[in-house]
Amino acid sequence: MSSLSSSATPRPAVQPVAIPWRELQPWLLFGAVLALVLLYFVGTEQGVFHLIGGSGVHEFVHDGRHLLGFPCH
Template sequence: MSNAAAQTHPQAVTVPVVTAQTKSIAILLATALIAFGVYYFIGIDQGAWSVFGKSMVIHEFFHDGRHFLGFPCH
């Protein structure tokens, strides 16, 4: 038996950077961000104090849905 065959080389250990828990947290945060955005545009944005200035475009776009969901707007 030769020395070359007897030598073993250590194997590299792979460590996953994105684990299942990290992926779940990212999905949860993205979902919460989208949910807060939807809630703002449908339930809170009144046009006069809008993030986008004095434009009533977003308010009017969601107007009927806002009344259907029970949010007061005027």
């Protein structure tokens, strides 16, 4: 009979690393600007205000527009 004994050594607990606020701010600002741009394209592009002519953007975001409750026609 073979004995397989494993000598497990205790590992130290993993401690979370705090992210400094100054390093987090640019990413939060980037995320907020990106969210506002996406909200603009889904919500108002090809409506009263538009930056890109034609109906390509409208057709691309059409289902998302209805899903989020924006009227488009």
